[in-house]
Amino acid sequence: MKKRVLITGAAGFLGSHLCDRFIKEDYHVIGMDNLITGDLKNIEHLFKLEQFEFYNHDVSKFVHVSGGLDYILHFASPASPIDYLKIPIQTLKVGSLGTHNLLGLAKEKKARIMIASTSEVYGDPLVHPQTEDYYGNVNTIGPRGVYDEAKRFQESITMAYHRFHGVETRIARIFNTYGPRMRLNDGRVIPAFIGQALRGEDLTVFGDGSQTRSFCYVDDEVEGLYRLLLSDYVEPVNIGNPDEISILDFAKEIIKLTNSDQKIVLKPLPKDDPMQRQPNIDKAKKILGWEPKVSRAEGMKKTYDYFKSLSKEELYRSEHKDFKKHIKK
Numbered sequence: 001m002k003k004r005v006l007i008t009g010a011a012g013f014l015g016s017h018l019c020d021r022f023i024k025e026d027y028h029v030i031g032m033d034n035l036i037t038g039d040l041k042n043i044e045h046l047f048k049l050e051q052f053e054f055y056n057h058d059v060s061k062f063v064h065v066s067g068g069l070d071y072i073l074h075f076a077s078p079a080s081p082i083d084y085l086k087i088p089i090q091t092l093k094v095g096s097l098g099t100h101n102l103l104g105l106a107k108e109k110k111a112r113i114m115i116a117s118t119s120e121v122y123g124d125p126l127v128h129p130q131t132e133d134y135y136g137n138v139n140t141i142g143p144r145g146v147y148d149e150a151k152r153f154q155e156s157i158t159m160a161y162h163r164f165h166g167v168e169t170r171i172a173r174i175f176n177t178y179g180p181r182m183r184l185n186d187g188r189v190i191p192a193f194i195g196q197a198l199r200g201e202d203l204t205v206f207g208d209g210s211q212t213r214s215f216c217y218v219d220d221e222v223e224g225l226y227r228l229l230l231s232d233y234v235e236p237v238n239i240g241n242p243d244e245i246s247i248l249d250f251a252k253e254i255i256k257l258t259n260s261d262q263k264i265v266l267k268p269l270p271k272d273d274p275m276q277r278q279p280n281i282d283k284a285k286k287i288l289g290w291e292p293k294v295s296r297a298e299g300m301k302k303t304y305d306y307f308k309s310l311s312k313e314e315l316y317r318s319e320h321k322d323f324k325k326h327i328k329k
Contacts, residue, residue, distance in 0.1 A: 002028040002051060004068060006111075008059050008102065009075035011038030013181045014116070014174075014218065018073060019043055021222050023052060030065060033076065034058040036090060037083050042181050059098035060090070063105050071229060072113040074102045077151075079118075081144065081270070082187025088146040095150025096157075103161040106168075114170035114229045115158050117236060119277055120148045121173065129244075129278035132173065132236045142272040155236060162234055170228050175240025175279045179218030179299065180306035184314060189213060190300075193251060194307045197258040207269035209248025214278045216241035217299030220292040227288040240279035241292040253296075257304055 005022050009015035010031025015038070022029045023046060031043060031054045046052040057063065059076050077094050078084040084091040099115060106113040122130045123138035138148045155171055162169040178190045185195060196203050216239070224239040245253075251264050284290045 002026060003070040004028045004030065005071040005073065006030045006032060006065055006069055006105075007073045007075060008032045008098070009038065009077065009116075010054065011035060011040055011042050012075065012079070013042070013179075013183070014079075014177060014221065015073075015075040016042035016181055017179070017218050017222050018075065018225065019046060019052070021226055023049065025226075027051070029053075030055065030069075032057050032059065032063075036087065037078050037183070037186075039183070058094075059101055060093040061101070063101045065105065065109075069105070069109040069111040072102055072106050072109075072111050073116070073225075073229070074099060074113065075116040077116065078147070080183075080186040080188045081147075082185075084147040085143055091146045092150050095147075095154045099154045099157055103157065103167060103169075107161065107165050112168035112170065112229065113158075114172060114225070115154055117155050117171050117173045118147075118151050119173055119175040119238070119240065119279065120144070120274075121152050121155065122274070123148060124272060124274040125276055128276045129242060129280040130238065131280040132238055132283055139272045143270075144272045159234075169234055170231070171234075171236040172225055172228055173236050173238045173240075173279075174221065174225075175238065175277065176213050176215045177218055177221045177240075178215050179303055182303070184307060184310065189247065189250065190215065190303065191307070193254040194258070194304060197254055197260045197262055198307060200260070200262070202263045202265045203251045203254065204267055205247055205251050205264050206267050206273065207247075208266065209251065209264070210246055211269070211273065211275045212244045212246050212277060213250070214241050214244045215296060215299070216292055217294035217296075217302075220294050224284060224288065224290045227290050228284075231288055233287050237283050237287065238279040238281050239284060239290075240281065241296075242279055242281055243292075243296060244278040245296070253300070257300055
């Protein structure tokens, strides 16, 4: 019999690529998503497969899955500022109640569970590059705290279930990831820049552009996550690309990539926006034998080609049109 894996956030950017990977590895995949920020288009190619099933469900409510489970990947959460600042309560609930429900399911099914944590647990870091033993510099009551603290709590309860109940757990600290299926207007750097370039708008850089990010192509990210799940390591592991670049220099790369003549417009930096973001991946190299293979130039070319293929309707769509109708007060 095929091994069975539950993937929450399955209709999202990263979740959908994980579904593809586990289908490729001959698992029976159960996808789950409440479609607040996910899109069924990302997984519609899987619906015809017998080894894939999908449940439209909010994991903040009780989660039931019939039959056995070998693995659970908890990737359900708004992941971009434009999302979690718009739906802060849902963001906190999926990181707390949702994680609690899925850890309980893992305990019941005797399944191994991996949770998607984030580099945002480091906040605006005072240590650079960020290592897994750095505790972070997070504003708990700032606007970004709804995401940062949800993820920090998620890590804490995951380790508690491991220590107290003996649940097999894995924690992935995911750094900026990009590639096809990102939402064009989700507020993150890459889709924001490419969307502006394709629409002929000036590129918006916040602050003076000296803040840095490190971008990992989705195929590399999925490989690192897959290896972490199957490893024997229970503490957090950074999964990201250490190739760091300033946002201003990255904007210039986008202008060159898109062969456009847009200007760069500076706007005030949002509150608590981290000034530096670069993973130390020594642990991933040692434990998982993993490091990124796809260069930023190669990955960005694939990503740009994907966005160019979108329709004009998608290109000019309102930032919140996709999920407003799903939000419940």
